[in-house]
Amino acid sequence: MQFDIKAVNGELTEALSHKIDFKTKPIGALGILEKTALKIGQIQQTLSPEIKKPAIVVVAGDHGVTEEGISPYPQEVTFQMVMNFLQGGAAINVFARQHDITLKIADAGVNYDFNGIEGLENVKVRETGTANFAKEMAMSVEECEQALANGSRLVEEAHQRGSNIVGFGEMGIGNTTAAAALLSVYGDHDPSLTVGKGTGLDKAGVQNKAKVIANAIELHGKPATGIETLATYGGLEIATIAGGMLKAAELGMIILVDGFIITSALMAAHSINPNVLDYCVFCHKSNEQGHRLMLEYFKAEPLLDLELRLGEGTGAALALPLVKSAVNFLNEMASFEDAGVSNK
């Protein structure tokens, strides 16, 4: 699958910076919001950007690597949480309602037969989730391509409904192990540095998780391409989300980047087409330890640092008001001249 993503050009940078600097405030006094306003103006190529119909796509998938005892929760929690999403009782439902975000829930490979239940987008690539990457590739390259295409279609639909900004969420017991493996390979880090406690592992559990990943890397090595890496170590939800990100960038949409799992999907998307990064607003710094390495990899300065480690896209939803504030101050604040305020 090819994605035609334009690099964001810097044409308007000077005009945007001038507009920001002459608002009635000391230079730089709105901190990271000023950088966010600049970035969004550049993405939309305008001095008066707009946020339209924010969407979050939550993708769920199961992980064969749970066989290795890398999560304190049983695999069935993935489908149970999908049901919770559909019933509106999860954290992401609460925050999406609060901020008027259109939520789409998709099944990329949950080990459960939802039987066509209403409200769930069926983008299953494998009925039972990924294979155990400790023993074999998590999915084939063809399956990975299929997941990318599915994610692409989900985002295209949101765009057709009028959205110009999209975030992603995930659910999948075991997926911090997949994300840590992707970070280890894409970022060239020892697994002991990329693993964390996930949903609540103890110290021995975290050590076991690192060992499972280290052994898998010994087995598979570093694949030749980004997409093979994703197929080898990733998750079906992660691949679907990577495809969604690439399509969002192709369509010129703002991408709200959530925490550890979602940033691993961005590493995959970035390995396929690096221009995707130009469209990203980093929403939060997760409390999962490997996320720091990912943020360094992208030289990202996220909006929030609330010690969240929930996933589901909650960090993206919680950061949306700040993204809107960045756009609002750029559009609505008076300049020194307009307001008759003396500048330095």
Place this chain on the structure above:
Amino acid sequence: MQFDIKAVNGELTEALSHKIDFKTKPIGALGILEKTALKIGQIQQTLSPEIKKPAIVVVAGDHGVTEEGISPYPQEVTFQMVMNFLQGGAAINVFARQHDITLKIADAGVNYDFNGIEGLENVKVRETGTANFAKEMAMSVEECEQALANGSRLVEEAHQRGSNIVGFGEMGIGNTTAAAALLSVYGDHDPSLTVGKGTGLDKAGVQNKAKVIANAIELHGKPATGIETLATYGGLEIATIAGGMLKAAELGMIILVDGFIITSALMAAHSINPNVLDYCVFCHKSNEQGHRLMLEYFKAEPLLDLELRLGEGTGAALALPLVKSAVNFLNEMASFEDAGVSNK
């Protein structure tokens, strides 16, 4: 002026923690939002807290200490920015509109005759602002008492309109110098550690600011009481805000604590009645260096760290959606039992 502030008791702590822990998420996965939900439940003494009609009171005042060349902006910017607030063009107006916050603008001693202009609350204690604390007390203890009473009345009015949560903003060229002086005295720090660049001082300017404060402390010493310290080094807007905070706590309201100047007002309020702290939610970590020392003083973990240094209450306004999210997850998320999700 006496404030009868109940210490928040821990009666509901266990029940609130239980409710938070059995939501469908790993324990602690909502990070600082969980602590915020607990705190608000304790303040309101309920397992189902509510946020009602948020208000922000922005108080302006001028500072005699500007004579010492401690700000790169001229004093007239204070009244010009008040006009900007009244016309809706400042950052705080933008963010208050975004979050449906009732904004009240008050003049506690701006060196300008507003001539009864509509929309401005006249709580002037001195026509020309404070005296230069490098030479004499900024205000008398009687004037300080008057400012406390004025702030108290402003908050009481918000409460009567149905608000149960209030933030404070400020405007006053020179007020980072007053705030740094208050921090130096209340917190017992050398002025070189409490001063920062304010609206944009260079290195020599920051050093001069520290020297002005150090000389003033040599002149006045450490006053015997909290209120005398406030009168000696503070600002009329700072004293008004301190009174507002004390009244808010007396009324059981949540206090949204903004940045450097507002936290100096909290130090003053806390020196008058330490129970005020029980009602505070710390909204952001300012980029003004002394704010870190204030947050340590109160062992506070603020919601935002966006490198803001604007004042006006902008940090409080920007944090409000997170405060609401804390309350919303507590009220709306399903428990493991409700949702039929397996717990560990």
